[in-house]
Amino acid sequence: MLSAPSATVVRATLPAVGAAIDQITSDFYRRMFAAHPELLRDLFNRGNQADGAQAKALAGSIAAFATLLLEHPDRRPDAMLARIAHKHASLGITPDQYTIVQRHLFAAIAEVLGDAVTPEVAAAWDEVYWLMAGALIAMEARLYAQAGVAQGDVWRDWKVVGRLEETADVATFMLRPADRVPSPPFLPGQYVSVRCPLPDGANQIRQYSLSCAPNGTDRWISVKRVAGIEAAPDGEVSNWLHANVRDGDTLSVSDPFGDTVLDETDAPVLLASAGIGSTQTISMLAHLAATGSERRVTVVHADRAESTHPFRTELELLAGKLPHADVHVWYEAPESPRPSGYTGLADISRIDIPDGTRAYLCGPVPFMKSVRGGLLERGVPASRIHYEVFGPDLWLADAG
Structure with missing residues (x-):
């Protein structure tokens, strides 16, 4: 929980920090990589740095975390933090690296905002940072312990x-x-x-x-x-x-990480994927088939064409082993005749969604946003919709 004095300062300065957050994160990465080039060479994704995606994701997560601290001071956004912690653990992030980030992030804040960063402002945002960093460090320590490895030794x-x-x-x-x-x-x-x-x-x-x-x-x-x-x-x-x-x-x-994992209940399950996002679907289907699941399973997949659809044969075989599985596949440019309703973009409104469905999405963010929106319209609670993003999670950054 953010202290009362810091909450007052953060609430007053959040608009200014939010307006400058893209510039702050860009300057932060420039500073950090100049001081620690090995981080860009051997840890951070150079593609995401080149196109600005990582900076955008960092800006979104910081702004979202600060906002949630103000709006819900009695709750910690563990769902958002867990996603970051799993990604960090898969990279072997260690607690000492958070100190490096803090040093260069706050130097960037001071440079961008100038005289507006008084000692009180700096202390308040430092508290925000270490609340977030401390929660992540604790989560990552638990993940390393569960994997049976020393911190970072993955x-x-x-x-x-x-x-x-x-x-x-x-x-x-x-x-x-x-x-x-x-x-x-x-x-x-x-x-x-x-x-x-x-x-x-x-x-x-x-x-x-x-x-x-x-x-x-x-x-x-x-x-x-x-x-x-x-x-x-x-x-x-x-x-x-x-x-x-x-x-x-x-x-x-x-070691394996990731918090978007198939639940072990008997609830109906919907697996929605696009392109290479089908890897998650195939793993979940293989598990369901191997365990003789009686669950009702609905598969939705979108792809460019039959020839670009990975695991097309495996999808049919695995679904065939499940007694209550339905498969719906859309191709944008099909290479053989298909029903018109399954040509073009995936349309979740055409799918029967049983009560109590748990949904798992994997694919490009625009695809997942479309499917998630359709599921929410059909009455599926947000708490039952799970998604996986590879690369920087721009969901929060793009929320507006």
Whole structure:
């Protein structure tokens, strides 16, 4: 809870900070990477830095956290914090790095806002920062403990034991622990980070959903190549994996994390995905099929065409193993005749939504916003709609 004096100051200065937050976060990253170039080289996603997505996501999370502290002083926004904590744990973030962030963030605030940053203003926003940072550090400590590792020690070598070309731009890499030690379990819907050594000496990290059932020793990740921009930061890891990784190679992979996981109730479930977001759907379906689930399952998927739809065959096979499963697939440019109602963009209004449905969404943010809006209109409570975003979570930043 924010102290009363700080709450008064934050409430008075939030409009000014909010108006300048994009400039503040941009200056913050510039300062931090100048002082710690290794963070940009080996930790932060260079693509998200190049297009400003990370700065926008940070601005959105800070503004949202401060607003929630003022509007609901008796509650902590654990749902928002949990998403960030899982992502941080998958990167191996440690508590000392929060001090680095604080130092450069507050230097940026002082530079952008100038004389408006009095000692009282600085102290109030410092309290906001450490309330958020302290909650994240505690959450991340619990995640590391649950994984049975020291803080930040999430990396293991995994051997590639198979590679499948799902589509022209999607490859699945089958992984097995290189040390043959049994891997820790994961939950359907979770992801891992993969750390890749790039030609310029950087070790860039990306997250990928596990696209198999959470049983056995092996793990599968499915990677979509960002075509046509091999030199661009936003596609450098996917292109490197597609071009370089074959059977017998070794990858550095994190323990599994992610809070968008399939619940273990008997409630009806809706799995909505677009493009490579189908990796989460396939993992959840594989788990449901492997456990002989009797749940009512509705699958919604949107893709460009049949040839770009990864796991199209697996989707049909897995759904066929479930006694109460319905599949609805839309293609924007179908390559074979289809019912007109299933050509174009996914239309959630055409789907029967049983009472008590829990929904899991994975795909581009515009797709998930559309599906979420449709579900809310159909009476599905927001608390029952879960989503996964890879890269910076711009949902809050784009909320307006």
